[in-house]
Amino acid sequence: MKIGSIELEGTPLFLAPMEDVTYKSFRHICKQNGVDVMYTEFVSSEALIREVEKTRLKMEIEDDDRPVAIQIYGYDLQSMANAARIAEELEPDFIDINFGCPMKKIVKKGACSALLQDLPKMQQMAAEVVKSVSLPVTAKTRLGWDENNKVILEAAERLQDAGISALAVHGRTRSQLYTGEADWTLIGEVKNSPHIHIPIIGNGDINGPEKAAELLRQTGVDGLMIGRGAIGRPWIFNEIKHYLRTGELLPPPTVAEIILQLQKQLSITIDWKGNEKSAILMMRRHFARSFPGVPNFRNHRIKLLQADNIEAISAIMANIVEHCGDLRVDYSNMSLK
Incomplete structure (x- = not known):
């Protein structure tokens, strides 16, 4: 698959951006254990514009991280465009927009998964960010706001129209938070829609090599994103790659x-x-x-x-x-x- 000019072989494995988890040292360990693409912790567009030092530290990138994205979030269109320009100066390989975080303190401000209730604004925000930088721009989102509003197909088409280069989809709604099971059926529908031409990355409940292979067969997604499954198990990426290549499970570490x-x-x-x-x-x-x-x-x-x-x-x-x-x-x- 490709993200802009970035060529990724086979089924690339992505380390999901996670607050207080995907900081520099953990990214280093995951890279040594086979991950293909990584993200910084997500950073607030408002904090970025105000030059908050803690936010700057989150975006420190090493050459060994690459390919790596800086993920930004916010609710104001102009602030997001400005934040993307600031992030671009730090030379990531691409910019990612967080449309998926379900945290109440963020959603109540109208950011992240709150935009699943306002798809026109989500599309406009993505378009503004794409226009503001020369780097590829990707996005991560969820299936929808709740069980009765699974709008991912429309959201994916709108984001594609806005110029997004790839889309990661977490198989839960915002109202689910991290409870219940991820629904990969809808992720597969997005991937196999005749209207979708950008790479689709599947995310949610990948807790080992066999689950990764099962979900890949079920959906045909272009890449797999692992989040919580990598905490305490950074070698999960090598385990998945080995299983996809050989059909055999590596022994767990001592x-x-x-x-x-x-x-x-x-x-x-x-x-x-x-x-x-x-x-x-x-x-x-x-x-x-x-x-x-x-x-x-x-x-x-x-x-x-x-x-x-x-x-x-x-x-x-x-x-x-x-x-x-x-x-x-x-x-x-x-x-x-």
């Missing part, structure tokens, strides 16, 4: 292998943040989800989540490797919630 990855990610995070405590707080989400199905692991996990300095974490990790380093994790009952 606890010792996971510890090595977490140590590397923690080190990169500390270097990036320049603050040990902040880095540790950012890592706790990954600590919590990294050891599914390991027997008698609860006390180890609690200690990891309570530790507040690098010396304590290093000691806890050494103890974990000593006691259960050879054990393999078990993803069979791992929840994405």
